Amino acid sequence: MEPMKYHFEVKGDDFSVAGENSSKVKKILRQLGFDPETIRRVAIAMYEAEINMVIHAEGGYIDAEISPDKVKIVLQDKGPGIPDIEKAMQEGYSTATNSVRELGFGAGMGLPNIKKYSDDLVINTVVGEGTRLEITVNV
Amino acid sequence: MKVSELAEILGGELLSGNGEREVSGCYIGDLLSLAMSRVQADNVWITIQTNINIAAVASLTDAGCIVICDGFSPDADALEKARDEEIAVITTEKSAYEASKLI
Ligand SMILES: Nc1ncnc2c1ncn2[C@@H]1O[C@H](COP(=O)(O)OP(=O)(O)OP(=O)(O)O)[C@@H](O)[C@H]1O
Numbered sequence: 001m002e003p004m005k006y007h008f009e010v011k012g013d014d015f016s017v018a019g020e021n022s023s024k025v026k027k028i029l030r031q032l033g034f035d036p037e038t039i040r041r042v043a044i045a046m047y048e049a050e051i052n053m054v055i056h057a058e059g060g061y062i063d064a065e066i067s068p069d070k071v072k073i074v075l076q077d078k079g080p081g082i083p084d085i086e087k088a089m090q091e092g093y094s095t096a097t098n099s100v101r102e103l104g105f106g107a108g109m110g111l112p113n114i115k116k117y118s119d120d121l122v123i124n125t126v127v128g129e130g131t132r133l134e135i136t137v138n139v
Numbered sequence: 140m141k142v143s144e145l146a147e148i149l150g151g152e153l154l155s156g157n158g159e160r161e162v163s164g165c166y167i168g169d170l171l172s173l174a175m176s177r178v179q180a181d182n183v184w185i186t187i188q189t190n191i192n193i194a195a196v197a198s199l200t201d202a203g204c205i206v207i208c209d210g211f212s213p214d215a216d217a218l219e220k221a222r223d224e225e226i227a228v229i230t231t232e233k234s235a236y237e238a239s240k241l242i
């Protein structure tokens with residue numbers, strides 16, 4: 001079966017949309033009858049990556065590819081990039097500003113969550129150019 | 140326990156969602172990405188966050204109910220999203236500690 005493909009645009013600095021694309025993908029997976037655990041893992045990983053694009057990178061684009069055996073989410077932004085990816089992957093590391101922290105972001109758990117809940121995570125990042133995340137969750 | 144019973148126990152107000160929904164288990168926290176990974180389906184999530192992202196986290200985790208403690212109220216857009224997604228939101232004057240003791 002051909003994978004089902006979806007394309008989303010994410011606006012930067014707009015917290016009011018608050019992970020709505022993740023919600024859309026979650027609803028699609030539910031309609032397609034995926035199991036709750038797979039849906040949960042995709043929802044967590046995609047939400048964290050989507051929010052990171054808003055908070056840290058002025059938005060970007062998301063492509064979701066849904067196949068019976070796996071869900072692949074690719075997020076591409078033209079933000080500042082991540083200078084030290086090893087550090088960024090550590091639990092508790094965050095460069096979130098105070099105004100963003102007041103909203104509850106900035107625990108430094110987003111990237112660790114993505115790693116934990118996905119089966120494969122590939123991060124390509126270039127300082128000054130942007131960041132690309134490829135997240136795969138196997139069913 | 141039902142959401143409506145929870146609201147009563149907490150002396151709180153149910154602002155949105157279905158009072159008949161069954162909830163069980165509880166997570167307390169205000170950091171969204173911790174809540175995202177810790178809140179389990181049907182859990183009561185106690186927080187003092189009031190912005191729209193609580194509705195997103197509750198929806199994505201299938202939380203049973205959000206309890207906003209210490210007398211805070213949800214922002215208008217947070218409540219609107221909660222109503223759209225049929226997420227139960229209860230507000231209470233009680234602290235997170237008092238609320239969790241009562242659950
Ligand atoms: N798309 C991105 N572009 C630029 N920097 C990023 C991006 N994603 C993450 N980062 C950097 O990596 C750090 C760690 O990200 P992570 O998601 O783990 O934590 P956080 O977003 O700061 O807080 P939390 O996700 O817990 O709310 C961020 O603080 C930021 O410096």
Ligand SMILES: [Mg+2]
Nearest residue numbers: 048052110111
């Ligand atoms: Mg993050």
